[in-house]
Amino acid sequence: MSLIIAIVCGTTVSIVTAGCFQRFPGLGLPEIFYRYFPKGLAIALIALTALSWMSGGILVVYSFTRTMGxxxxPEMNEFLFLFIMVVACIFAGSRSSRSVQFSLEILLLLTAPLGLFILYKAVTDHWVSWDAMRVVAGYVHQAPTFKSIAAATFLFSGYLNLSLFNRLNPPGFKLKHRWVIPIVGVIFAFYTFFIPIGFHGTMAVEQYVFLWSITADSMIMQYGFVQRVLFTFLIVFSFLSLMFVMNTFHSAMEFFKSCSPRHRPKAEEMPVPKANWIYCAVFGVLSFIYCFWANEQKNQWATEWWLMIRFCVEVFLMLLLLIIVFLARKDPNVRAAKGGSANYGK
Structure with missing residues (x-):
């Protein structure tokens, strides 16, 4: 039931919010806030958004370090994995918005075939128990929990990239094929929930900490020189972690920089400003501090709270943008779609 509600909520929030951003091409979330809200309120909202992006990246850095270690x-010092990840993300996140956008596209194209291959292997594996999935599906009448709904809606949160990368969209930009969002969301929601149940059963599945890593290790390839699907999964996991942390560090950096009303964002920055290095380095240091403090139980607690707070922030952001769109329609002197991208990059 939580999955079903999350699909409806996630689809609604993502499509509505993306449609609101479409009305302000060339403007990121900070520019929209400064245009329609008092300066103090705009700075507070931008800082809150930056903290949410930064904390999400730090949580993924810890998860990547623990999983790879x-x-x-297992015999390698886990902080060496952390150091490699942090250095890579500091370098990647400090690039310009245009470079980060291109990097995300390239990494997605490289990762998608391997990810689809793992999903195909999961469905066609003869060890998968479809009866176990049907048993769990029979509990659809059970009352949902807010924590589960918040976690499942995270599958639809990719639209949040528009809060920053909407700056790169030209006037007249149209976000097409939004009907794909619920289809992809439904597929990945049921895949990520039911496939581990099919491999591990209805009782043992909740006992695993690294659930999908164990699930991938349960699959075997009978061709090629790599027999364990786990190795392929770790490659995909590494790429996805790098993409996510690069994106969150860069977005948090840009939002913190936008807390200054005098800041003028640029699509291309060559050479990279020192401020970019400083902000991303601070994020890296905070990642080390969090890894020293956290363990599996603490990280589980922090992640659950982050997912719930993130869901509330997304709904709040959707309502704010709807109010802004209403204000933009009400004021005949507002031309939000003009001038934003023209000034961007100068």
Whole structure:
């Protein structure tokens, strides 16, 4: 039931919010806030958004470090994995918005075939118990929990990239094929929930901490020189983690910089400003501090709270943007779609 509600909520919030951003091409979330809200309120909202992006990246850095240390090389110092990840993300996140956008597209194209291959192997594996999935599906009448709904809606949160990268959209931009969002969301929601149940059963599945890593290790390829699907999964997991942390560090950096009303964002920055290095380095140091403090239980607690707060923030952001769109329609002197991208990059 939580999945079903999350699909409806996630689809609604993502399509409505994306439609609102479409009305302000060339403007990121900070520019929209400064245009329609008092300066103090705009700065507070931008800072809140920056903290949410930064905390999400730090949580993924810890998860990546623990997963790679557990399955790739348990005898290796886990802080070495952390150092490699942090250095890569500091370098990637400090680039210009245009460079980060291109990097995300390239990494997605490289990762998609491997990810689809893992999903195909999961469905066609003869060890999958479809009866176990049907048993769990029979509990659809059970009352949902807010925590589960918030976690499931995270599958639809990719639209939040528009809060920053909408700056790169030219006037007259149209976001097409939004009907794909619920279809892709439904597929990945049921895949990520039911496939581990099919491999591990209805009782044991909740006992695993690294659930999808164990699930991938349950699959075997009978061709090629790599037999364990886990190795392929770790490659995909590494790419996805790098993409996510690069994006969150860059977005948090840009939002913190936008807390200054005098800041003028640029699509291309060459050479990279020192401020970019400083902000991303601070995020990296905070990642080390969090990894020193956290363990599996603390990280589970922090992640659950982050997912719930993120869901509330997304709904709040949707309502704010609807109010802004109403104000833009009400004021005949507002031309939000003009001038934003023209000034961007100068």
């Amino acid at each position: 557990m399955f790739f090389n």
